[in-house]
Amino acid sequence: MPKKTVYKATIEHLQILNEDGKLDASLAKNTLTDEEVAFLFEQMVIWRHFDEVAFKLQRSGRMGTYPQNKGQEAAALGSGFAAKKGTDFLVPCYRENAALFLHGLAPHMILLHWMGDERGNQIPDNVNCTPISIPIGTQMLHATGIAWAYKIRKEPRCVVTYFGDGATSEGDFHEAMNFASTLEVPCVFFCQNNQWAISVPREVQMASETVAQKALAYGMPGMQVDGNDMFAVFKATRDALDRARKGGGPTFIEAVTYRLADHTTADDAKRYRDVKEVEAWTKKDPIIRHRKFLESKGLWSDKKHAEVEAKAKKIVDEIIKTAEGIEKPSPADIFNYTFAEIPEQLRVQRDTMRTNSLGQDPSQTGLKTEHAHTR
């Protein structure tokens, strides 16, 4: 038997709006209207401000550890805008705040979460997302499960799940990709390749030239887009969702972007990242190119920008006020939310708050319960 090629593949990279704000008009057809870009750009400015203020809140001791989203807003907004609000479902990691806000999550919830309050994860019924997920990669399996439920229910809905380049080294990623493709579920795997898994650069994390090619092993369409280009991100995500909605199964999108800030407020990237690399990526900041594009269309100006920045300040001030104005959680909550119905022994613990010894006799706590001394 002669040798023959049994499989060949290529990975495409899509860019529609380049670093200088120049648009490829033919590729941009049927993507975002000028008005939509202006709207999304305003969101970008507002949530960039939110992100920077969140960082300061942590530094001044008003919030716990926070992972900045800075630099990755185009990836979040372009993909979030492609998903149908109220229909599709987002299963996030923690670096796509803007997508969640587009889908109706109240921004103070994210601050509440990072202030260490579980109620920040009480997603309202009319918002289609799961709480942000801190363990790396575990949410991709949940996304696959939710998408599978949609398929079983024959609902024309899709799931977009977010994760970073680092998460593709987890077993969960591979198991989710395998299940999603074999079950042909309507799920878009949206990888924000921000080049760094904390201090480990992409090329140390993996030997593959792209993250997208990992999809090939699962028989799943995989592609790469410029993650700082909302047009490309939107187009890729929308096309993937359209295909999924028609029963075409999952897609993997690698959005090439960059984490302009530290991993979290507990990190100092200056210790391991080359300043020149950061400078080069700063020039590719999505804010710069989208502003240039809008200015070339006569839809943006210095005056407009100043107005939006002032508006952002007001909005974010209000968000902080809301988050900080919420009454501290009751210690009883930690017991109430552990089981659907509180077991007797936990109830005693909750009511006494004086013991953490599960078996302690209620009589020893000084608390009379209907349960104590019945025998």
Add this chain to the structure above:
Amino acid sequence: MTTTLDPIELPEIDFDHAPSREGNREIQFREALREAMSEEMRRDKRVFLMGEEVAEYNGAYKVSQGMLDEFGAERIIDTPISENGFAGLGAAAAMYGLRPIIEFMSWSFSLVAADQILNNVPKMLYMSGGQWGCPIVFRGNDGAGGQLGSTHSWCVEGLYSNVPGVKIVIPSNPYDAKGLLKTAIRDDDPVFFLESERMLGDKAHVPEEEYYIPFGKARLVREGDACTLVSFGRPVHFCVQAAGRLAEEGIEVDVLDMRTIRPLDIDSVIESVKKTNRIVVVDQCWPFASVASEVITQVIERAFDWLDHQPLRVNTEDVPTPYAKNLEAAYQPNPDRIVAAVKKAVEA
């Protein structure tokens, strides 16, 4: 749109309805499990079974025999060898209204799914501020199955019962297996249901009718006043054998089958200890920080003054499960060791 998730009104569970254990409808433990799952699946379309070999092969241990024929491939689902994967899928399905039963061929294999089953499932309700429960049942074989070697002979109850947010069920006989599994499937919290390969062929009368056994209620298998023998799962049988031998010497003991570890019916243990003043806990897990340790701690906390002898434990030896037949037998709790422990407690 009609979907499999249309709201379903389920009849309320009547825990007081407990049909007799006596009768001649003898079926195997595995059939009792199948009956429990099938009854719940017929009633509630949200329930499905997923795992390795559960469909086409009819279950690695034939627990799901015939279920693919009855319920179809949409509800009896074969998976790739991907425990973390299908555990996570099941978690999501549970969060969004389905009622998954996930079969681990062995609980030993659940270790590769640890993050999903310990770090996600039991914390989902808590971390979502009470919003998303995770009504899912994980079930499979637990304990030394008979020369399966150290990596395939896990008793996970010692490890997993340390985690808040899960319920842990460990039946010792077909009657309880059916009633407890039905309760598990109907429960709104995650349930770990521990079976034993060594008991799947055990036969006993199991009523054809439906019944549910409440969690957190131990069963007094045998009565006596000399000592309290506490156990759960397969070692309950060793306790009953030991109790029979002790009775020949005039030592009558209480044998309590806990049936669920979380919640733990410590009240029944205390009640018995206040009568016998002695306790021996028999546990097929390793001794350190085991369920036996926990039972004894709680007894000391609540009934210290009632004890006439220090509490005793019969656990497996504190070593990896041996492969050789004779060594595996020696390593596990057995009637000889239980008899010796009771005698030590009683004769003091």
